[in-house]
Amino acid sequence: MNHSETHNRSEPAISITDLSFGYEDRQILTEVNLAVYPFDSVCIVGPNGGGKTTLMKLIIGLLTPEIGEVLIFGKRPEINKKLIGYVPQYAVYDRQFPISVKEVVCMGRLGGNMTGRYSTEDWDRTMHVLGEVGLAPFAERSFSSLSGGQRQRALIARALASGGDILILDEPTANIDQESESHLFELLGELNQRMTILMVTHDVGFASKFFKRIACVNRRVVIHPTSELTGELIKEMYGGDFRMIRHDHTCSSEGHRHD
Numbered sequence: 001m002n003h004s005e006t007h008n009r010s011e012p013a014i015s016i017t018d019l020s021f022g023y024e025d026r027q028i029l030t031e032v033n034l035a036v037y038p039f040d041s042v043c044i045v046g047p048n049g050g051g052k053t054t055l056m057k058l059i060i061g062l063l064t065p066e067i068g069e070v071l072i073f074g075k076r077p078e079i080n081k082k083l084i085g086y087v088p089q090y091a092v093y094d095r096q097f098p099i100s101v102k103e104v105v106c107m108g109r110l111g112g113n114m115t116g117r118y119s120t121e122d123w124d125r126t127m128h129v130l131g132e133v134g135l136a137p138f139a140e141r142s143f144s145s146l147s148g149g150q151r152q153r154a155l156i157a158r159a160l161a162s163g164g165d166i167l168i169l170d171e172p173t174a175n176i177d178q179e180s181e182s183h184l185f186e187l188l189g190e191l192n193q194r195m196t197i198l199m200v201t202h203d204v205g206f207a208s209k210f211f212k213r214i215a216c217v218n219r220r221v222v223i224h225p226t227s228e229l230t231g232e233l234i235k236e237m238y239g240g241d242f243r244m245i246r247h248d249h250t251c252s253s254e255g256h257r258h259d
């Protein structure tokens, strides 16, 4: 049983209050308020440079807010970071570096293991999550021999090896074909039965079929149920000027407005 199942479901898995953040003198996120409840699935969209990755890094505790706070199941990210699995935007392994699929996945266990060595429990968990993503037969194979879609699933397994409550993915569909993308969403659908899922994507039309809510990040963050959107509208919205979620909303490079 994971933390979400024992946790009071009326309390957010992720709670962001009055958060502002910038790099040096540049303000990137302003007055962000967001509550994501257990078993929600939120697709994070927005123009390039709008602050999506920055927001994810604040949630997992890689960055600390200057103003406001982020809580994970009521506690600071550094305390509850083990509840979060993160699939970063670029996970590059040197093709010459002979690392096996199971080793990549087991690296997800290091966060909670101060010795730098893996226990039997670590390897058991690794094989379990490899089974979950359908890659158990590939455990001994070299990571670089996997296809793009298989690699992505291995990286999800690595995230699952560390945290079992919240899964955060930063553009996992960027380098995979459409069939692998369908498989990825099937897998995410299964995982969403027991986890909260947040995913940054540029493929809004496809993603909106899976996600319950869509958050537009462009300095400010505005969240809507995906039921309010149609695929066509989202594609339009994602064009040069991030267009309209409803007639009274605009999300563009100038910021997100509710008129």
Ligand SMILES: Nc1ncnc2c1ncn2[C@@H]1O[C@H](COP(=O)(O)OP(=O)(O)OP(=O)(O)O)[C@@H](O)[C@H]1O
Pocket (backbone or CB within 6 Å): 023, 024, 028, 046, 047, 048, 049, 050, 051, 052, 053, 054, 055
């Ligand atoms: N470590 C850093 N130091 C200074 N500026 C940064 C740093 N990381 C990101 N930025 C800047 O902050 C802004 C927001 O970046 P971020 O990566 O969060 O945007 P994004 O919405 O994820 O963009 P994309 O869709 O292109 O991935 C960008 O202008 C980026 O150049």
